[in-house]
Amino acid sequence: MAKRTVRWRFARCARQPLAEVALATRLAAAVPAWLVVLAACGAPSEVSAPAARATQSPQPERDPTLVDDLAVSVSDPRLASMLRRVAGLRGLAFLRGVPLVQLSQAQMMGEARSQMRQGMPEALIMGQEAFLVGLGLVERDFEYRQVVLSLLGEHLAGLYDPRSGSMKLRQDLDRVSRRNTLAHELVHALQDQNFGLAQIMDWREGRGDAISARLALAEGGASSLMLDHQLGATQVMAMNRERQLEHLQLVSEPPPGAEMPGILWGSLLAPYRDGLALVAELRRRGGWTAVDEVWARPPETTEQLLHLDKWLGREPAESLPELPAFFSRRIYWDVVGEQGLRLCFEQWDSHDVARRAASGWGGDRLAVFRDGERWLLAWHLRWDDGPAAARGLTVFREALRRNTRKLRSSPVSQSAAHNVAFGRADGVTSECVARGTLGPLAVVGSGTDVAVIAGPFLRNSLAGVVEASCKQAIRRAQTILRE
Secondary structure, three states: OOOOOEEEEEEOOOOOEEEEEEEOOOOOOOOOOOOOOOOOOOOOOOOOOHHHHOOOOOOOOOOHHHHHHOOOOOOOHHHHHHHHHHHHHHOOOOOOOOOEEEEOHHHHHHHHHHHHHHHOOHHHHHHHHHHHHHOOOOOOOOOHHHHHHHHHHHHEEEEEEOOOOEEEEEOOOOHHHHHHHHHHHHHHHHHHHHHOHHHHOOOOOOOHHHHHHHHHHHHHHHHHHHHHHHHOHHHHHOOOHHHHHHHOOOOOOOOOOOOOOHHHHHHHHHHHHHHHHHHHHHHHHHHHHHHHHHHHOOOOOHHHHHOHHHHHOOOOOOOOOOOOOOOOEEEEEEOOHHHHHHHHHHOOOOHHHHHHHHOOEEEEEEEEEEEOOEEEEEEEEEEOOHHHHHHHHHHHHHHHHHHHHHHHOOOOOHHHEEEEEEEEEOOEEEEEEEEHHHOOEEEEEEOOEEEEEEEEEEOOOOOOOOOOOHHHHHHHHHHHHHO
16 A cells, blocks of 8 residues: 655744654654655666765855746745745745645644555554564554654644645644745645655655655755745855754754653654755755755665765665565565664664764665564664674664663563573674563674564563563574575
8 A cells, every 4th residue: 555645844832843744654653764755766867966066166046036937836825925935945946836725723633643544554553663662662552653643732733745735734823833834845845846755755665764865855955945944045054054953943852741752753853854964965065956966866775865975976775685484474574774773773872872883884674573462573784894783783782781671670570581692603693682571682793794583572461471582583583694
């Protein structure tokens, strides 16, 4: 079932909207950013790389006074002024009108529920929930839809839907929030009409990382232009990345009272933070023209998104073999990517350690299996070299330690929590923690590769007893590395 991607915007206060959340194909929940999406269309055209102009003076921003030369089509007269302003600032033409529907808060929430039902395949949600539960990043009863809808609450201000080419706006927004929301969402309309968001944002198995990369490109462009709208391009270009993020209120912590796992919040912010960093660098090198060149051949991985030199060199991800069928029913498989890996690592270590440990990512493949009430997660990762893999393995070991401490802090689980370290033999490092009905969590490293096995585990702690050992989990991980 094709998945529907919708751009959503939150309003946090009268002066500044918080951050728009694209609930698309990857439930971003787990590896959030990893939970939203895109995909590419057609063969990339040959364009000059923006780096080729890096030693030259940056090209000036397109002159907003040229809006009369843009083919702006308006379907709602209230949008006319903002349509022309956004088109002029961005230097792209609206090719057709953008229908606007104004809704009450209750109607906006109904629209949100409807889009989530239509756009997110059940296998995707089950797979990502199992991924998060298996790694101990959320409680076993975690429900993605419920958590996200709870966050939306009164904060959902507007959304743009590439499928219909229309925008929905909450009718009770104050003037500033309305203008800022319109500016951001109209950039998505421009991106859609000029680059085809609807075609590149449908999730398919194995395309999660590519979708996350393109989502970030879209959000970075919309956020950058919204700053132009608020402050003017000259002032924006003089601001460093952190100052831009601060102005947009892309804070690292969830809003007060929001009960949301850290990895979900991080994944919701990642497209804005990482995308804005890329777009800011591209604009410094060559203005919006450089951004358009990246749209002509969008990043295929979040590694290319996070490291511009990787995009310039079109460095591909390594294609890893299909994971062994540990259970007869595979629910879900995908590629997590460098951004998603970093988001996981941030739950177990500092941001700087996580960023460095995730860099050097070469490729990965994740799969979730199910047998009745038993779930199992298998994850194969590859880094570019041995030292990079060793950094990643170190953070995974911290994940094992944290899982152990979490279990020992619970009287119900104390008797089941213990580490089983198998040390190093023939260049292979193995370590595992037993977690009762959450099953074993094993990490095995060899050379540039790491394999992770979580489970079998139960989503319902009352469903029975898991008969699984660390030795069995490590054998499964070793099987992955031998494939």
